[in-house]
Amino acid sequence: MDCSEQREPNEIIITKVTVERFPVDNDGSWWDFDIDDDILADVYFKIFECVDNTCSTTSEFYDSPEYFENAQTLPLVFDYENIVFESYSINRLFYIQLFDFDNLSNDDPMTNPSDGVFNIYTENNSFPETLRIVGSDFIVNMELSYYF
């Protein structure tokens, strides 16, 4: 038996996403206008799938159904549902991006897509339990489960 090659999982599930750091302000401005002390970001995340290797074309893979209103206390823990990567998608490139939810306008992207690029799986990664993404202005941990 050759143990030098990993067996590819059928499914990888992100069971928990923890935001340890996010951009507190928007290049010196607040994320929201000052209505009822609501200037702080209402943080959630999305995961996009890169359709090509450079992520110039992407499709939305996951959109968090909850957000942290006027987030202040870290970490932000998103653990309310599983994010499932089926076998056909585990070798594709993804990125995670933080957003500020807004009621009256489009949500503000808080981080750069290129900062959040990750592989959910590589053939010699020894199945880490946590995937840590360190961007220039944010840190996200994703807890993983593997199914064979």
Ligand SMILES: [Ca+2]
């Ligand atoms: Ca905003």
Ligand SMILES: [Ca+2]
């Ligand atoms: Ca707010």
Ligand SMILES: [Ca+2]
């Ligand atoms: Ca907002």
